[in-house]
């Protein structure tokens with residue numbers, strides 16, 4: 215009796231370790247960068263995850279690797295996308 219209800223509660227995972235990658239291929243304005251890319255723009259393309267890292271960020275102009283997208287930031291971007 216109690217076992218079934220606790221199993222259902224366990225399905226809620228607030229901190230998934232492997233976020234789904236619906237953002238891959240999306241161009242985002244990276245206004246949180248302290249400085250723009252060396253090519254002068256603040257646009258990045260979201261790439262796939264790699265090992266322990268989250269989604270990579272690649273400069274939309276020069277394809278330079280620009281860092282990693284945190285899970286929190288990815289969630290924020292997704293919520294923005296969903297608003298259309």
Ligand SMILES: [Zn+2]
Nearest residue numbers: 251253273276
């Ligand atoms: Zn660049």
